[in-house]
Amino acid sequence: MNAQNCGELFARLRAVNPHPTTELIYRTPFELLVAVMLSAQATDKQVNQVTQTLFQIANSPAAILALGEEGLKRHIRSLGLFNTKARHLLQTCAILLERHGGEIPRDRAALEALPGVGRKTANVVLNTAFGEPTLAVDTHIFRVANRTGIAPGKTPLAVEQGLMRCIPAPFLQHAHHWLILHGRYVCTARRPRCPDCIIADLCAYPDKTTAAQARTSAHA
Incomplete structure (x- = not known):
């Protein structure tokens, strides 16, 4: 997509949602990190x-550690991969206390060194908690970008790097959430x-649905 169309695309997304944010509920950067770590293979x-x-009950590294593995599992067992998530979260809390004062x-680099925290999770925290112009490419963003x-x-990673190159600077901070929400609710x-879709005329997707198809799907 050329620079002019890319700028127009994000201008339209901004016009309908000037201040997008995550649908995860959190109050502190630590709560956000926990929520994102728990979100793998789970909905917000x-x-x-x-x-x-x-x-x-527990919204700090020390409080999470105090629950212990079995105590933490009791709270998160309704989520997929809860055994692995509990182990990683406890390890992460210990490192936060030992190396970062909680x-x-x-x-x-420090975020990605935490157990269970990869590039995508680090990007979410940097963007949402600290306002950094990063992009966390999940399945929604990957689909929309392609x-x-x-x-x-x-x-x-290739999609992330491509987006960082082509998105105009004024849109970078919120691009992550605009693309996720667009993929979640429109470009499903x-x-x-x-x-x-408010960007359909700018979109290169060759198999666009029609209103008739949408109605058929709704009644299926």
């Missing part, structure tokens, strides 16, 4: 249901809502 709604109770580091032609790529995997 499922994570919010778990953290609503968990954060009332605070979340504002540094990619379908629209904004930044086609075969891997999440199985039946994209092309007739309702």
Whole structure:
């Protein structure tokens, strides 16, 4: 996608949602990190249901560690991969206390050194908690970037690098959330809502759905 169309695309997304944010519920950078770590193979709604109770009891590294592995598992067992998530979260809390005074580091390398924290999770924390112009390429962003032609790529890293090159600077901070929300509610995997899409005329996707297809899908 050329620079002019890319700028127009994000200008339209900004016009309808000037201040996008994550749908995960959190109050501190630590709560955000926990929520994102728990979100693998789970919806934001499922994570919010778990953290609503968990954060009332434990919302700091020391408090999470005090729960112990079995205690933490009792709170998160409704989520997929809860055994691995519990282990990684406890290890991460221990490192935060030992190396960072219990605070979340504002540094990619330090974040990615935490167990269970990869590039995507680090990007979410840097962007959402600290306002850094980073992009966390999840399945929604990967799909939207390839379908629209904004930044086609075969891997999440390739898509991330392509997006960082082509998105105009004024849109970079919020681009992550605009693309996720667009993929979650409009450019969906199985039946994209092309007739309702505000960027459809800029999109390179060759198999756009029609209003008739959308109605058929709705009644299926």
